[in-house]
Amino acid sequence: MIEHLSNKERAEVLTQALPYIRRYVGQTVVIKYGGHAMTNEQLKQQVMEDVVLLWFIGVKVVLVHGGGPEISELMEKLGKRPEFVDGLRVTDKETVEIAQMVLAGKINKTLVNLLQTKGGKAMGISGMDGRLIEARVKDERLGYVGEVERINIAPVKDLLEKGYIPVISTIGCDREGNAYNINGDTAAAHIAGELEAKRFILMTDVAGILGDPADPTSLIPELTISETEQLAERGIVSGGMRPKVDCCIKALEEGVHKVIIMDGRVPHAILMELFTDEGAGTMIKGA
Numbered sequence: 001m002i003e004h005l006s007n008k009e010r011a012e013v014l015t016q017a018l019p020y021i022r023r024y025v026g027q028t029v030v031i032k033y034g035g036h037a038m039t040n041e042q043l044k045q046q047v048m049e050d051v052v053l054l055w056f057i058g059v060k061v062v063l064v065h066g067g068g069p070e071i072s073e074l075m076e077k078l079g080k081r082p083e084f085v086d087g088l089r090v091t092d093k094e095t096v097e098i099a100q101m102v103l104a105g106k107i108n109k110t111l112v113n114l115l116q117t118k119g120g121k122a123m124g125i126s127g128m129d130g131r132l133i134e135a136r137v138k139d140e141r142l143g144y145v146g147e148v149e150r151i152n153i154a155p156v157k158d159l160l161e162k163g164y165i166p167v168i169s170t171i172g173c174d175r176e177g178n179a180y181n182i183n184g185d186t187a188a189a190h191i192a193g194e195l196e197a198k199r200f201i202l203m204t205d206v207a208g209i210l211g212d213p214a215d216p217t218s219l220i221p222e223l224t225i226s227e228t229e230q231l232a233e234r235g236i237v238s239g240g241m242r243p244k245v246d247c248c249i250k251a252l253e254e255g256v257h258k259v260i261i262m263d264g265r266v267p268h269a270i271l272m273e274l275f276t277d278e279g280a281g282t283m284i285k286g287a
Contacts, residue, residue: 020275025058027198028160029274030256032188033111034066035205037264044114047203050270051165052120060160063115063122064168064191066184067107071099087240088142091181096144096171099181103169104128112167122165128179130155133172133187135180146172146180148187153194189247193254200256201273202244203264208282209237209245222283225249248284259284 031051037043054061068089072082075098083090091099104126115122127133132155135146159166170187172180185202192200209228211218213236223231228245231237237245241261248259262269262281272280 030192064188135172196255
């Protein structure tokens with residue numbers, strides 16, 4: 001830890017970070033924040049510190065967050081049993097209102113407040129604000145679960161230009177004003193694509209893409225789109241990782257430079273990824 005370093009060693013650490021800082025100043029980084037890093041208070045504090053540090057050095061950071069466990073928790077308190085079909089939440093009218101309360105309300109404003117207490121300048125919005133995320137019904141069986149139809153990126157660009165860290169909850173709406181719960185990874189990928197982000201970071205509860213899913217030490221540090229698709233065809237990328245990989249490929253196809261799937265359980269993983277050669281997960285790039 002840096003507090004155990006001498007002043008000279010601290011100065012050397014900062015000097016070594018200079019080339020990486022230069023690479024990202026003025027660039028856009030979209031972070032999909034979720035998993036254990038959201039539910040563990042210490043990790044949450046560290047993620048917010050990473051985001052504010054990036055903001056202070058001139059990186060344009062966009063934070064897109066989930067909140068599935070909190071939605072389920074409130075549903076159960078209100079006497080509703082969460083139901084899922086193919087891993088997606090069945091969302092009736094009451095459930096989408098609960099999701100809106102949790103995502104656009106409690107979680108979003110808590111994160112904004114945390115960023116501001118760390119010294120950042122943040123603004124929380126939902127996909128309904130400025131019709132940022134226009135959606136349509138994904139599957140009639142799921143109710144008010146939406147599929148992204150269009151991203152109106154102007155509100156996000158306006159906030160970035162005014163020096164804010166946009167904090168986005170993924171509640172979208174259709175042209176009639178109906179609210180929809182949108183998969184956070186999917187929404188973040190579309191937003192990153194519209195911004196042509198330098199990096200799209202997808203925080204998960206695994207180290208990244210593993211060559212052997214049963215071996216946590218078999219992390220693959222770098223892949224191309226074609227290599228990633230081959231792993232999926234061979235069944236190495238499967239289960240919950242498959243839709244995340246699909247989101248990453250979609251982001252790359254829409255203009256993101258590089259995508260990182262990283263372990264959000266590792267303290268300061270974001271800084272490790274951006275400011276070291278080794279990184280902190282699996283990087284996927286085009287071709």
